[in-house]
Amino acid sequence: MSCRITILCENSVGPISGTLGEHGFSALVEWQGGALLWDTGQGFTLLHNAQRMNKNLHDLQLVALSHGHYDHSGGLLPLLRTCGPKQVFGHPAIFTPRYRHKDTGESLSLGMPYPKEYLEGQGASFDLSDQFREIAPHICLTGQVTRKTNFETGDNGLYLDTCGCSRDPFEDDQSLVITTARGLVVLLGCCHAGLINTLEHISEKTGRRDIFAVIGGTHLGFCSPQQLDQTVAVLRNWQISRLAVSHCTGFAAAARLKQEFPAAFQAAQVGYSLELF
Ligand SMILES: [Fe+2]
Numbered sequence: 001m002s003c004r005i006t007i008l009c010e011n012s013v014g015p016i017s018g019t020l021g022e023h024g025f026s027a028l029v030e031w032q033g034g035a036l037l038w039d040t041g042q043g044f045t046l047l048h049n050a051q052r053m054n055k056n057l058h059d060l061q062l063v064a065l066s067h068g069h070y071d072h073s074g075g076l077l078p079l080l081r082t083c084g085p086k087q088v089f090g091h092p093a094i095f096t097p098r099y100r101h102k103d104t105g106e107s108l109s110l111g112m113p114y115p116k117e118y119l120e121g122q123g124a125s126f127d128l129s130d131q132f133r134e135i136a137p138h139i140c141l142t143g144q145v146t147r148k149t150n151f152e153t154g155d156n157g158l159y160l161d162t163c164g165c166s167r168d169p170f171e172d173d174q175s176l177v178i179t180t181a182r183g184l185v186v187l188l189g190c191c192h193a194g195l196i197n198t199l200e201h202i203s204e205k206t207g208r209r210d211i212f213a214v215i216g217g218t219h220l221g222f223c224s225p226q227q228l229d230q231t232v233a234v235l236r237n238w239q240i241s242r243l244a245v246s247h248c249t250g251f252a253a254a255a256r257l258k259q260e261f262p263a264a265f266q267a268a269q270v271g272y273s274l275e276l277f
């Protein structure tokens, strides 16, 4: 299908005057007759940036959350309050409490900032599933991503408890897959499941390996150098045409990806747009 993808929230901004950055991610997918919001950022910049880019979120009906982290889900409340009721897709585990455990012993809560019942009272209608499924014409959620690689060990600082005892398995982490004439377009949230695990999972579910674009957070900035090295090595086999990374990819890993994939690399900052016809 034909569509336009626009980054509304991200850590940094592009050339559109007056837009704001925050640690978070949100992208708007628009097609003829419909639109879907992929993640919502923390909640500080979504509505402001949408207005600056003349994006009307009032008519939007569909929201999908990549996982329960606050920097992807916090914008849901201001969106509901300002723009009215929305159908919200996600994994059943998005409301699981979760934390970053720091070397100092401090724990920071990173989970959904509002309970499910409260958000329902504000107009959210949740549709939660761990399965690969179509949520709009030619747009699918991956569902829970099967872990296959042995090198995507993830972020060591993320836990389900405040003592740092139980690593967060990120069962809820998923990505969005859009079928276009140029191939599959994959929108990531944080990709805690691992980029290669995610691509392999998509390939298994769709029977396709023609990934035209990957857009969003890869979390490679929080993973080991070994994971980055092996991700780069395996990524070569995928021959992705647009590698538009951002958010938790971080500056160093993004610079490495630009060096390794100079023709494909793009910085998906606020205002970045990809049109597919
Ligand atoms: Fe994130």
Ligand SMILES: [Fe+2]
Pocket (backbone or CB within 6 Å): 067, 069, 190, 192
């Ligand atoms: Fe995350």
